[in-house]
Amino acid sequence: MKSEEIKTSEEDKFHIPAEVVSYDERIKVLNHSDSFAIFDRWGDIHVYTKTAQGIFHQGTRYISRLELRLNKKKPLLLSSSIKEDNDVLSVDLSNPDLIACNIQENNLHILRSQFIRNGVYYEELSFINYSNQACDFDISLLFEADFKDLFEIRGIARTLHPNPPQISSKDNRLFFDYGGLDKVHRRTEIIFSENCECSIRNNLVLFTLHLKPHQPHKIDYLIVFRTNEQFLTSEKEKIYVSDFEEAKGLMRNELKKIHQLFADITTSNEQFTHWINRSKADLVSLLTPTTHGLYPYAGVPWYNTVFGRDGIITAMEILWVAPEVAKNVLSVLANLQAKEFIPAKDAEPGKILHEARSGEMANTGEIPFKEYYGTIDATPLFIMLAGMYYQHTADLLTIEKIWPNIKAALHWIDHYGDIDGDGFVEYKHKAENGLTNQGWKDSHDSVMYKNGELCEPPIALCEVQGYVYAAKKYASMLATAFQETAYAEQLAKEADDLREKFNTIFWDESSGCYALALDGNKKPCNVVSSNPGHCLFTGIVDEDRAETLVKTLMGEDMFYGWGIRTLSAKEVRYNPMSYHNGSIWPHDNALIAAGLARYGFQNEAMKILSALFSASLFIDMQRLPELYCGFKQRSGEGPTAYPVACSPQAWSVAAVFLLLQACLQIEINALEKTIVFNKPELPEYLDKIVITNLKTGDDYCDVELFKYAYDIGFHVTHKPEGWNLIIKK
Structure with a gap:
């Protein structure tokens, strides 16, 4: 013992x-x-x-x-x-x-x-x-x-x-x-x-x-x-x-100048508008000047520095309201991309940074994080963000500058990320004192089998396969833009093959959920967790399994008032006070909500939005922290605080923007010059939303949305010339 x-x-x-x-x-x-x-x-x-x-x-x-x-x-x-x-x-x-x-x-x-x-x-x-x-x-x-x-x-x-x-x-x-x-x-x-x-x-x-x-x-x-x-x-x-x-x-x-990077959003609900404004102010305070533009530091106090995964996901959450941030994140991380194999840093050519530190203990090597690459997901997420940014802005010049970095990242996925050549990307840390788990749930006990025993590496996380799928889909689009037709076709086929293999091997019919991970012997960790919700976000989930997965994620053992838990209350290692095994993370919920809406489950996405909005009303300054405990909702009380949660935390305060985008189902496509609202929905407490200074290429759009009994009305006060605003109902 x-x-x-x-x-x-x-x-x-x-x-x-x-x-x-x-x-x-x-x-x-x-x-x-x-x-x-x-x-x-x-x-x-x-x-x-x-x-x-x-x-x-x-x-x-x-x-x-x-x-x-x-x-x-x-x-x-x-x-x-x-x-x-x-x-x-x-x-x-x-x-x-x-x-x-x-x-x-x-x-x-x-x-x-x-x-x-x-x-x-x-x-x-x-x-x-x-x-x-x-x-x-x-x-x-x-x-x-x-x-x-x-x-x-x-x-x-x-x-x-x-x-x-x-x-x-x-x-x-x-x-x-x-x-x-x-x-x-x-x-x-x-x-x-x-x-x-x-x-x-x-x-x-x-x-x-x-x-x-x-x-x-x-x-x-x-x-x-x-x-x-x-x-x-x-x-x-x-x-x-x-x-x-x-x-x-x-x-x-x-600060006023940085605020101008964001679209302005006001609503008929004063408290909801305050939540948006507070979140924007927190994001502005975390945007830090670098030699390659403003970068969203991960969070105060523990993560007030460059983190690859956090910066990328934050940029994804706010892409539709502040695309310039994504451009900066891509530039910073491309510049910090690993160029050589350094086991002490978990670095391999093409890999995207996990975190960078400048304190004394990092400089002396007492901790490995001066420039540390122990992350399995930042590299495919980097490629995803590049594709999402290009589709949103048509900024081919920026993508052209980092195209060699994107190719290097794709090479890393195939030659370093896939350790055993089975077609899945997995991790096993090489740095002596590096992180044991290298997904977003990076505490040592966050990946387990059904009996509660910890998973044996190398570990292939379900959501990482989703990120790789989406990365190759977006990279195929980018290769087409550079007229690399054969490469584009190869990437598209690899993505489709991965999707088919993933849905065959990771799906667990008995739980109605994808396995959290596969171990080194391909034994599945068949526990119900929030990770498969990210698979909805990436689009790797088969359509005929989406409804079953959604029911699992929205079951009472997972969703109970304040959001979706990281781990089901039925699992052996469930603990609502743990860091990753039963707590609730706003960014996790935002990505899941976006995935739900992608597959047509907007009512469920609105439930998550409402849960986090309700939580914000009980939290000081309406600032959603890094995480809070996963206890059941108690009448008249707010969520239970997690004692060392960062606040402000970039991807947590950015969650409101992705949650709102999920409900509105707004997509800005500069390649086709369209602004699409795909069957938008608004919760009962929002009768009106006004969006101004919404960046569209070199111009902007101003639009108002009104909630009626059985419909959503629109009033466009400014639209870029040559662009189409499409409303699907």
Whole structure:
């Protein structure tokens, strides 16, 4: 028994334990580009052994403590909230009784405004004295910087012994310096505005304020996160904007520009519209500048970096409302595509990246994720996205640039992905400390036989075969566009052969479902899971089996109020509190809903949309997290939170757009210059939808949809010249 426990622990060492976040303390999250911050509701950051609070930059915690005090006392919390555009944390505080200063509670108002931009944290403290007499009091800010790697905070033990940080100060600046074991010098530089009269004592910054009745006062400061090449000190060379209002204005202008990448959607239901707007704001905050365009980082806090699978699926979910994101994702991942065989990275020529990390533990090799390729599905998904993007935009120039990458990815599928030459794509990790499971359900226990025993590799997942099928179908279309007729015919035949073989071997009549996977001996894992729902999305499912599969997916053991579970409640390993074996993932449900609609089951797709919309109404900020627990729906209660779920998470907040597309069954085809609504349906709580700035080639379309008793009405206010809008009823 002990040896099994040790083995399980080793296999699952990259699992995120629940104790790294204490959910007794509600948190507030800010993120921008390579930086994010986790505060308590007071806007403070505390030093606790098992919490992830802090300000992080490029995978390292640059601030581990930030505490505001009035005469050494904690302020009283009035309220705190993230502004609607997801840019600023606004915290309203007041004073406790300050007897020594003769100030009764709730006479001082303190407003903390906090945001992050381009590797710099900004804070403005605004004070107003609402009493009828002048008052004197002390303000202190306590800082610490431990420079811990994010993976160390997640619970991965260090194999090396890091150096202690050093602290120093000069004038109105406080410095924390850390010499990394990866030869990177990291610095946290805290800078107070020149008009602030403060004293710095070690890591404590002190101010003494004298405020007359109704007199306001402000304290501004910023924190710059630096690495080797950024130690620039002269004013002419500084790499940041120092003025609080100027930086905030620049940030808001940048966010406004990114918002323009998206179509605008409003509805007759204010709460549904808020869900859309919140999701868009979260996506905008996760879109991070790279040398090849804005890329949707996977999620905060654990995945604030480039992930191949997450970026691709996010781009698919929002393709119809923001096609530019797909173009960027394709460009970034093509540039990062593996070019050689490196077992330590699970890299093989043509394979698409799983994730890239830049923290100290990645740089020293303590974790394998500096550039890691341990994913079985990102490569066919990359090809799928390329085909979907081309069909949507007719942007042949972009596809031409990455056509060699698409061909290399197709070569990887046939020569590396199919390990045993049986026609199916499977995985078995080569990196010594790489991921055991390499599909989207990548926890160590997510693939099992009917009796609950874990599947033996190499493992061929059902949804991966669907991705490969769709990849070859789309690649055939692209080959035709480049007049490579023989290659196009070959790819189309390979796709059709795979579909026939898949439906013969993976289908399990007794469960009315496709097997989750085949093991190395081709023994099926005949458990009912959500994975076959992705097969509907790709179109690999035979028409005569679709209805049976849909009934299985929508049965009470799978769908119970808040969405479709990852694993049936009837299975041995079902656990509604697990990461992948009974929980509910919004992106998973969105892909399934799109698949349901593809096969004509729009009523079922609307049930999923309604389930996730209902869940959003109970969740803070209407922000769907990475996942939540798969318990049965209880009257008057929301879904049960999963303790370490990322929020915001790109493919989760993007789910609403694919869910809406599934109900409307809208398809934009720039090759044929058509916008098609194929038997669109709207749920009972949406009487009207207005879509504007919907990208169609170089132009846009504006359309309104109205729900009537037995029909959907349309009003087109702008349509591109030469395009046709087709409504099928």
